[in-house]
Amino acid sequence: MKHQDLINACQQDWDAYIQHSFVQQLAKGTLAHTCYLHYLKQDFLFLKQYARAYALAIYKANTLADMRGALLSVNTLLNSEISHHVSYCANWGLTESDMEAEDEDAGTVAYTRYVLDTGIKGDIVDLYAALAPCSMGYAEIGRNLSADENTKLQGNPFIDWITLYAGEKFQQSAAQGTAHIDTLLAExxxxxxRGQNLIKIFRTATRMETAFWQQGLNAALENNV
Ligand SMILES: Cc1ncc(CN)c(N)n1
Structure with missing residues (x-):
């Protein structure tokens, strides 16, 4: 099987993630700032847990090449994605220590600990099936937003986010990750x-991504925006 089989097997859940209202509001520049700020704070905490999950992938790897690949992902997360995140959060008045001090929301705990638990219980392929919707999904969203002529580029307060995920660096590392998953799935x-179980893991992580967007939108309800 290939990564596309995982997507095809849960197409409806995948579309709900990729086309979520949070994403559409980001593209139009209309998302309530409370929602975005809540998402940014939770995403900082999410990315830290994700780096732990890739560290687990080093532990679970069977070959030196896989260990190096996972190390590269830890490095990309800590030194590129999280660093970018911290620097554009500063434009929204959020410091790294503000975000460190934040409590994890239920959706953040549920998603990240599901991924870690799947990896601890299972093998390297189970772990990558749980990790896959994160990078594959954001890469697809980044490509969709940059290809869509209705995406607001000028004067969009969320342009840094769009640029990060549509950008060459993120796209390239996501493509490498996807090629690696295809290698793991090949046999x-x-x-x-086994195949059906991997689909179940992938679908659960995809549903967790949708819940993560919704958690951002719900911040508006909680703050009566
Ligand atoms: C919740 C979530 N999922 C995925 C990504 C992209 N690494 C992210 N930053 N946040």
């Missing part, structure tokens, strides 16, 4: 018990 038959 697994889609119809086998």
């Amino acid at each position: 697994i038959d889609l119809e086998s018990q």
